[in-house]
Amino acid sequence: MRAFLSALTVLATLPAAAQAPALPGAPETARVTAGTYKVEPYHTQVGFAVDHFGFSIFRGAFTGASGTLTIDPANPTKSQLSVSVPIASVQTSNPKLNEELVSADWFDAAKFPDATFVSTAITVGPNNTALVDGNLTIHGVTKPERMQVHFHGAGINPMDKVLTTGFDARIGFNRSDFGVTKYVPVVSDHVELTIAAAFEKQ
Numbered sequence: 001m002r003a004f005l006s007a008l009t010v011l012a013t014l015p016a017a018a019q020a021p022a023l024p025g026a027p028e029t030a031r032v033t034a035g036t037y038k039v040e041p042y043h044t045q046v047g048f049a050v051d052h053f054g055f056s057i058f059r060g061a062f063t064g065a066s067g068t069l070t071i072d073p074a075n076p077t078k079s080q081l082s083v084s085v086p087i088a089s090v091q092t093s094n095p096k097l098n099e100e101l102v103s104a105d106w107f108d109a110a111k112f113p114d115a116t117f118v119s120t121a122i123t124v125g126p127n128n129t130a131l132v133d134g135n136l137t138i139h140g141v142t143k144p145e146r147m148q149v150h151f152h153g154a155g156i157n158p159m160d161k162v163l164t165t166g167f168d169a170r171i172g173f174n175r176s177d178f179g180v181t182k183y184v185p186v187v188s189d190h191v192e193l194t195i196a197a198a199f200e201k202q
Helices: 002-013 095-102
Strands: 035-039 045-052 056-062 066-071 080-086 114-124 129-138 141-156 163-174 190-201
Touching: 114 141, 129 163
Parallel strands: none
Antiparallel strands: 035 066, 035 190, 045 056, 045 190, 066 080, 080 114, 114 129, 129 141, 141 163, 163 190
């Protein structure tokens, strides 16, 4: 017991930086400045999850996003988001499945190369959260959907010296509403998207 208390005393005297190194980005909304931000595609990813035959939750991801975010911290409800994700970027654990997903049986990437989300309204919530209503377009079909967003952090990226802000987001929908019906319901109709998004100030 005495040794344990001694260890706690040592830890308490360590500098704060040694216990929790400062990161370039921090969840401080004061770091966000008004203006237009562009998607930083290399650190933006859209993950998806579906129930596969009741055996497991199967996951994959889309990359290569593009788009803009216009922010006004003084009036965040006036912010605007427009993002596009190339369907052909889909990646799973199976190269054959990747090919199937971009085929006409699924997303038909040749005919509908991009999925897009364009905001129509933003409702600011507590603890750096917001609800973002918008038009989601997949497989050539556009439906109103709601995205749950959490502000992750902002700061100067030490690599390119650009002000960067990032968000975590989640959106759920039924893929059959967008005409993607292959194997419903044994591969779940409901799809959950989890989004890690980084934006750079222009």
